[in-house]
Amino acid sequence: MPSSRPLRSDARRNREAVLTSAREAFLAGEPGIRVEEIARRAGVAVGTIYRHFDTREALVEEVYRHEVDELCAAPAALLDEHAPDEALRRFLLLLVEHAAVGKGMSVALEAIMATDSPVFGDARARMAQALDLLLGAGAASGAVRGDVNGRTLLRALGGVCGMRATDGWQDEAVRITGLLFDGLRFGAADAAPTAVTH
Amino acid sequence: MPSSRPLRSDARRNREAVLTSAREAFLAGEPGIRVEEIARRAGVAVGTIYRHFDTREALVEEVYRHEVDELCAAPAALLDEHAPDEALRRFLLLLVEHAAVGKGMSVALEAIMATDSPVFGDARARMAQALDLLLGAGAASGAVRGDVNGRTLLRALGGVCGMRATDGWQDEAVRITGLLFDGLRFGAADAAPTAVTH
DNA sequence: CCGTTTCCGGAATCAGGTTCATCTTACTGG
DNA sequence: CCAGTAAGATGAACCTGATTCCGGAAACGG
Incomplete structure (x- = not known):
């Protein structure tokens, strides 16, 4: 079974929020923004980011x-x-x-x-x-x-x-x-x- | 007075030792070597490195x-x-x-x-x-x-x-x-x- | 040899990324 | 509509590494 069942609704929402916050930060000229700060802006905890992305680089x-x-x-x-x-x-x-x-x-x-x-x-x-x-x-x-x-x-x-x-x-x-x-x-x-x- | 008096003998010796250790490490292919490790190889403490170089980058x-x-x-x-x-x-x-x-x-x-x-x-x-x-x-x-x-x-x-x-x-x-x-x-x-x- | 001044040592602090045990919540079948 | 359960969320704790800082030690001038 390659692709498991679709993401739970809140998971999809959070994932999107994280990507959005990260994108905005990068385009705003802060490529070095901390993971914790990305989480804060997305309204989630750091753990949530790591649930969706293996590492900071993977998110980037x-x-x-x-x-x-x-x-x-x-x-x-x-x-x-x-x-x-x-x-x-x-x-x-x-x-x-x-x-x-x-x-x-x-x-x-x-x-x-x-x-x-x-x-x-x-x-x-x-x-x-x-x-x-x-x-x-x-x-x-x-x-x-x-x-x-x-x-x-x-x-x-x-x-x-x-x-x-x-x-x-x-x-x-x-x-x-x-x-x-x-x-x-x-x-x-x-x-x-x-x-x-x- | 731009250049203060010459370095104390032990200071000069240590500075040289640090530079040598760092150079050897870099040329040996470990550009990411830790400051603490450079200090160890040079036979000094980390504090000594920071006395001679403002920052790791400055040493590099x-x-x-x-x-x-x-x-x-x-x-x-x-x-x-x-x-x-x-x-x-x-x-x-x-x-x-x-x-x-x-x-x-x-x-x-x-x-x-x-x-x-x-x-x-x-x-x-x-x-x-x-x-x-x-x-x-x-x-x-x-x-x-x-x-x-x-x-x-x-x-x-x-x-x-x-x-x-x-x-x-x-x-x-x-x-x-x-x-x-x-x-x-x-x-x-x-x-x-x-x-x-x- | 003594007083100064410069150095040195290395534990403590700080910074960020990453992990994990525990608590929540969305989906499911009945 | 509800309990059961797996997926998801949390955030404090942990780790790695750089940097700081306060005594103690060593060199230098006389």
């Missing part, structure tokens, strides 16, 4: 699963409407944008992309797959070199997401993204370098 | 200051013996190599490059300056684009250093480095893309 992962799903769905949609290289470029910028949404998301993206945290293993794999889709299409059309895979690019992007809070970080993030984008096209296309501010 | 920083100095001195030496773009390429590879020396160094490099930790503010600034030297020379010779600064590149490299422990991570690190290198030359040179395995 759950909070961001939705965002990750959204991000992973983007490549297919972008390829529908744009040439492979343009789709790739847009996706990279999308990542930066998402990192900009809030410190919390940025922290999660960084953990997904730049670490080996087993907690985000699943998210990482899906993300790499999404990138593979773009890179494959780009390589097939000859606009992108074929010797880089999603996992590698994901790694390379890790640094971009760890830089919120710096003065003017968003410009810098766009610049780094452009750098990687150009690196990906190096020797595969005849386009001019991406405009990178002045 | 001190341990790596030497390595950082070494790394920061490299650009000038490389420019003496190689063309600007080749010097840049070699320096990027040198970073990967250093990250490979041990998990500890890798952790520190990552903290320096990819975060805003005030602890490494100094190291970060010096590193960015070192990269500026290389980028400036490259731009002047026309081999590298002129719109990227050291700080930005440092950020981009952050991800590379957070990937130890993955299977085959070193190859991947070299690949990412090559990607960035090519991105830096995009539109500025006529060379072929860096060989990046396949």
Whole structure:
């Protein structure tokens, strides 16, 4: 019996309340919020949180699963409407944008992309797959070199997401993204370098 | 009076012992070692560590200051013996190599490059300056684009250093480095893309 | 050798995450 | 509508680790 019976009503309600409180806290820029405080805001006791999530990290992962799903769905949609290289470029910028949404998301993206945290293993794999889709299409059309895979690019992007809070970080993030984008096209296309501010 | 009188002999000895124990532990692959354990190995009490270092992080920083100095001195030496773009390429590879020396160094490099930790503010600034030297020379010779600064590149490299422990991570690190290198030359040179395995 | 000053030791304190024995509550069949 | 029971909730206690702090010990200057 893989999935036991559905959650009891109060359990479902509490679970939702915890996720909501956690999400709000993270997006509000307090990624380090204590478990006890999340519980307080959700109107439950800490024990309740641990009934639903194995560990604090597991809760964090759950909070961001939705965002990750959204991000992973983007490549297919972008390829529908744009040439492979343009789709790739847009996706990279999308990542930066998402990192900009809030410190919390940025922290999660960084953990997904730049670490080996087993907690985000699943998210990482899906993300790499999404990138593979773009890179494959780009390589097939000859606009992108074929010797880089999603996992590698994901790694390379890790640094971009760890830089919120710096003065003017968003410009810098766009610049780094452009750098990687150009690196990906190096020797595969005849386009001019991406405009990178002045 | 900026610098008070020299440390008492036993103080100097203990300080050294602590740094040595910490360095050995980090290089041996236990970056998370407890302060108490560092103290034990150095033959002192925890209080002694806190007399010399404000915080655990401060101790870590001190341990790596030497390595950082070494790394920061490299650009000038490389420019003496190689063309600007080749010097840049070699320096990027040198970073990967250093990250490979041990998990500890890798952790520190990552903290320096990819975060805003005030602890490494100094190291970060010096590193960015070192990269500026290389980028400036490259731009002047026309081999590298002129719109990227050291700080930005440092950020981009952050991800590379957070990937130890993955299977085959070193190859991947070299690949990412090559990607960035090519991105830096995009539109500025006529060379072929860096060989990046396949 | 004595008075000072600087250090050292290590138990106590603090901070957060995690656990667990006990009390509640939602669902169930009758 | 009600008792029985399993699922859920609680929150004080526990654990791990960093940091603090108050005597006691050691070095230095004379």
